Amino acid sequence: MTRLLTMDAPDERNRLDAMAQGVIGKPLDRPDGPAKTTGTAKYAAEYNIPGCVEGVLVTAAISKGRVASIDDSSVMSMPGVIAVIADERMTARSAQGGAGKSPVRQIDRVEYWGQPVALVVAESFEQARDAAKHLRIEYQADEDAIVDQHDADAPVEPYGDPVVQGDLGHVMKQAAFAVDVTYTTECHNSAPMEPHASIAEWDGDKLTVHTSLQMIKYNVKEMADALGLSTEKVRLLSPYVGGGFGSKLGVSVEGAAAAVAAIKLKRPVRVVLLRQQVFQCVMRRSETTQRLRLAADKDGRLIGFGHEAKVSNLPDEDFAEPVTQASEFLYPGKNRTLRVDLARIHLVTAGSVRAPGEAVGMQCLESAMDELANQIGIDPVELRLRNIPERHPSKDIPYSSRKLAECLRDGAKRFGWSADRKPAQLRDGEWWIGTGMATACRVHNLNEAQARVTLRADGTAEVASDMTDIGTGTYAVLSQIAGEMLGLDIKDVSVKLGDSNFPPGAGSGGSWGAPSTGSAVFVACEAIRAELAKRLGCTETELTLRDGFATAGNRRVALTDVLSGDHFEEVGHFKAGKITDAFSAAMYGAFFAEVGVNAYTGEVRVRRFQGTFGFGRPLNAKTATSQCMGGMVWGIGSALTEDLVFDKRNGHIVNPDLAEYHLPVNLDVPKLDVVLLDERDPAASPLQAKGVGELGICGAAGAICNAIYHASGVRVRSYPITPDKVLAELPEP
Amino acid sequence: MPLTINGTERTFDGDPRTTLLDYLRRDCNLTGTKKGCDHGQCGACTVLINGQRINSCLTLAVMHDGDAITTIEGLGDPQNMHPLQAAFVRHDGYQCGYCTPGQICSAKAMLDEAALGWPSFVTPDITGEVRLTRDEIAERMSGNLCRCGAYSNIVDAIVEIMEAQR
Ligand code: FES
Ligand code: FES
Numbered sequence: 083m084t085r086l087l088t089m090d091a092p093d094e095r096n097r098l099d100a101m102a103q104g105v106i107g108k109p110l111d112r113p114d115g116p117a118k119t120t121g122t123a124k125y126a127a128e129y130n131i132p133g134c135v136e137g138v139l140v141t142a143a144i145s146k147g148r149v150a151s152i153d154d155s156s157v158m159s160m161p162g163v164i165a166v167i168a169d170e171r172m173t174a175r176s177a178q179g180g181a182g183k184s185p186v187r188q189i190d191r192v193e194y195w196g197q198p199v200a201l202v203v204a205e206s207f208e209q210a211r212d213a214a215k216h217l218r219i220e221y222q223a224d225e226d227a228i229v230d231q232h233d234a235d236a237p238v239e240p241y242g243d244p245v246v247q248g249d250l251g252h253v254m255k256q257a258a259f260a261v262d263v264t265y266t267t268e269c270h271n272s273a274p275m276e277p278h279a280s281i282a283e284w285d286g287d288k289l290t291v292h293t294s295l296q297m298i299k300y301n302v303k304e305m306a307d308a309l310g311l312s313t314e315k316v317r318l319l320s321p322y323v324g325g326g327f328g329s330k331l332g333v334s335v336e337g338a339a340a341a342v343a344a345i346k347l348k349r350p351v352r353v354v355l356l357r358q359q360v361f362q363c364v365m366r367r368s369e370t371t372q373r374l375r376l377a378a379d380k381d382g383r384l385i386g387f388g389h390e391a392k393v394s395n396l397p398d399e400d401f402a403e404p405v406t407q408a409s410e411f412l413y414p415g416k417n418r419t420l421r422v423d424l425a426r427i428h429l430v431t432a433g434s435v436r437a438p439g440e441a442v443g444m445q446c447l448e449s450a451m452d453e454l455a456n457q458i459g460i461d462p463v464e465l466r467l468r469n470i471p472e473r474h475p476s477k478d479i480p481y482s483s484r485k486l487a488e489c490l491r492d493g494a495k496r497f498g499w500s501a502d503r504k505p506a507q508l509r510d511g512e513w514w515i516g517t518g519m520a521t522a523c524r525v526h527n528l529n530e531a532q533a534r535v536t537l538r539a540d541g542t543a544e545v546a547s548d549m550t551d552i553g554t555g556t557y558a559v560l561s562q563i564a565g566e567m568l569g570l571d572i573k574d575v576s577v578k579l580g581d582s583n584f585p586p587g588a589g590s591g592g593s594w595g596a597p598s599t600g601s602a603v604f605v606a607c608e609a610i611r612a613e614l615a616k617r618l619g620c621t622e623t624e625l626t627l628r629d630g631f632a633t634a635g636n637r638r639v640a641l642t643d644v645l646s647g648d649h650f651e652e653v654g655h656f657k658a659g660k661i662t663d664a665f666s667a668a669m670y671g672a673f674f675a676e677v678g679v680n681a682y683t684g685e686v687r688v689r690r691f692q693g694t695f696g697f698g699r700p701l702n703a704k705t706a707t708s709q710c711m712g713g714m715v716w717g718i719g720s721a722l723t724e725d726l727v728f729d730k731r732n733g734h735i736v737n738p739d740l741a742e743y744h745l746p747v748n749l750d751v752p753k754l755d756v757v758l759l760d761e762r763d764p765a766a767s768p769l770q771a772k773g774v775g776e777l778g779i780c781g782a783a784g785a786i787c788n789a790i791y792h793a794s795g796v797r798v799r800s801y802p803i804t805p806d807k808v809l810a811e812l813p814e815p
Numbered sequence: 816m817p818l819t820i821n822g823t824e825r826t827f828d829g830d831p832r833t834t835l836l837d838y839l840r841r842d843c844n845l846t847g848t849k850k851g852c853d854h855g856q857c858g859a860c861t862v863l864i865n866g867q868r869i870n871s872c873l874t875l876a877v878m879h880d881g882d883a884i885t886t887i888e889g890l891g892d893p894q895n896m897h898p899l900q901a902a903f904v905r906h907d908g909y910q911c912g913y914c915t916p917g918q919i920c921s922a923k924a925m926l927d928e929a930a931l932g933w934p935s936f937v938t939p940d941i942t943g944e945v946r947l948t949r950d951e952i953a954e955r956m957s958g959n960l961c962r963c964g965a966y967s968n969i970v971d972a973i974v975e976i977m978e979a980q981r
Contacts, residue, residue: 118912121847715964
């Protein structure tokens with residue numbers, strides 16, 4: 083049976099808190115932990131399939147033009163080489179998140195440097211890799227490729243509808259205080275530790291692919307569309323995903339290539355992207371240029387607010403980094419201008435990278451807010467407290483639960499925040515020391531989701547959905563939701579994920595995975611509870627389930643006796659209905675950072691980093707804390723080191739590997755302090771929960787930028803804040 | 816060519832270009848050792864050779880005649896975890912789990928290195944006694960990238976085991 087819940091109004095029933103098992107929200111260890119820490123968890127490339135051959139992609143060495151010829155004979159006589167494949171079903175790009183249709187194919191038409199143009203298949207990886215390096219390709223290069231968003235000839239189009247209210251230009255002149263600054267951010271790569279990988283098997287009728295993807299229900303459609311198959315003929319399996327961060331939202335380039343090869347060769351084919359290819363042909367986060375205009379009255383209340391961004395993408399891509407997403411509702415200001423312009427250039431596809439929009443939008447906005455606070459001469463925490471709007475400034479709708487003020491106050495107290503903001507006052511040896519803060523904000527999203535819950539005759543339960551766990555804790559939180567609702571220890575709840583044969587979950591993206599798929603599990607459990615209640619002659623709300631026993635009135639019966647040999651299977655189906663337009667729902671928080679800035683070299687070290695967050699009900703305090711920490715680590719990278727460098731002449735990536743693209747390493751990260759506020763948001767989901775996978779990055783780099791200013795007096799408006807940029811402005815040591 | 820992997824004698828006679836990492840993952844079906852970059856840049860492939868940590872992607876299988884290699888599978892299994900594996904679970908010292916076997920192998924060898932008095936970049940006095948502070952651990956674990964950003968918890972897990980060993 084399927085039970086549908088469409089959320090049109092806040093769910094004030096708060097059913098989870100009425101349950102008795104006491105596992106929801108608890109900081110329980112992940113059930114998938116032992117498999118991951120012992121190396122027994124199997125990732126996409128790790129299935130040992132007899133007869134499997136190896137494919138290595140060959141990528142374009144021009145930025146725009148045509149593949150004139152591929153000389154198969156240059157490699158076919160090399161040992162072990164089986165085939166050179168360049169087929170119209172192969173994809174030239176990765177799919178955008180939620181596309182549900184094939185990305186651009188046409189691999190013979192090169193649109194960016196690093197685009198796949200062929201696949202070389204051999205008996206062994208060593209042979210395939212060698213042959214891929216030797217494959218001779220002739221190109222017909224176009225001379226007109228524009229690879230820089232600042233190129234005057236780059237075509238620019240507005241993206242979406244700009245928000246224009248009142249007259250921002252006018253109030254900027256009239257206001258007691260005004261800040262008009264431009265910040266820039268560079269391209270980023272998701273760089274999940276597991277490179278994108280697929281093993282495709284074709285049995286003459288059906289395709290099975292072990293792969294590493296975040297949103298299986300869309301990925302099946304994307305793969306089927308690329309290959310010209312019906313979706314019933316495509317099965318995808320991603321039980322473990324070694325990190326995604328947006329780069330595995332859509333099918334990536336190796337998937338269709340492996341499938342085409344398997345179909346042609348009638349043998350299983352494994353294709354794993356080389357690390358360089360993860361940089362070259364998956365997704366980048368767009369570089370951004372952001373103009374922030376903030377106008378405040380004499381009390382520091384915003385009367386004008388402007389956030390205008392320019393981003394880039396390839397021609398024909400629907401996605402533009404939604405830089406102003408949180409700016410739409412975070413701050414007041416009657417006179418508003420928000421817009422995003424999109425330049426069309428020939429660099430690898432721009433797409434979702436952890437927290438698209440807020441990740442880079444918030445760090446610039448929060449730095450500009452710091453500049454405003456300094457200009458007014460008030461505590462930046464106080465400036466934010468004075469600017470929490472009553473209602474959505476453009477849509478005039480109410481906010482759902484919002485713990486921003488609590489996060490700001492609690493975080494400041496815990497950190498030991500000092501309101502004295504005079505820069506360059508404190509030294510520790512050769513280090514200038516300072517502190518900075520920023521607000522965290524990320525919009526709350528929901529997505530349609532289904533999950534199947536089976537309560538077996540032996541009193542154990544199984545949850546199944548094509549939902550994925552990309553490190554986010556899905557295995558843990560879904561077992562806790564089912565355990566809470568059905569009165570079971572989580573050891574008695576098994577969770578099966580990442581198989582397209584299971585009901586379609588929400589997928590892992592936009593922080594919606596847990597609240598949406600979790601709600602589907604919740605709905606299925608409610609249906610099972612109703613069945614149990616019927617057997618016990620009570621209503622569902624009169625039924626108490628705990629530790630495998632059902633209690634109704636003064637009767638206490640073992641679940642196995644209530645079931646008496648039967649099992650219940652229910653599919654929960656969750657849809658976000660009118661609720662999404664009725665409230666402005668978002669996750670909030672506050673970051674506080676202490677940095678040291680080297681007085682001689684300009685090097686920045688983060689010495690302390692605190693984050694206090696409110697995102698509705700935490701479903702598992704341990705995994706939620708880890709999500710926040712992970713986001714803050716990304717914030718450190720975004721603030722200080724991450725910069726995907728493109729050659730301005732031809733768009734080739736100068737640093738396409740982990741040696742030259744600098745992720746934060748262990749020593750770059752201090753002991754992180756994360757506090758989760760206990761909150762219930764009835765408008766967010768039937769679980770009163772929102773998402774947490776992205777919140778920790780949204781604004782984090784801003785706190786570091788502001789701390790650098792406080793430490794040294796140097797305001798860098800160009801991320802990442804590398805030593806050269808700081809050094810140029812440093813005071814005499 | 817003989818070598819020992821997790822206590823089992825094996826022979827290698829494959830393509831001489833085969834890295835130790837590919838030999839383990841493909842030929843021995845020991846996929847607990849991960850490939851993150853294949854270029855010695857991430858540490859996901861860390862294994863122990865005669866007790867010392869090494870990036871197995873940066874060495875060829877054919878170079879290990881007679882060596883004793885320990886992979887993550889040799890440290891423990893889900894029913895019988897090594898104390899470090901159990902500590903990583905308790906402290907949530909992982910998220911996606913892909914860097915994790917490398918982190919754990921690295922941590923094991925790192926504790927042994929410190930016990931032998933090896934200094935590091937952050938050791939204040941390289942001739943003095945080595946005290947494993949959080950900074951020391953973080954520095955010595957900096958060859959193992961974690962894009963999920965579990966560093967803080969990884970250090971917590973290692974500190975717990977280090978204190979238990981004292
Ligand atoms: S795979 Fe060996 S260091 Fe990255
Ligand atoms: S746990 Fe995902 S990279 Fe470390």
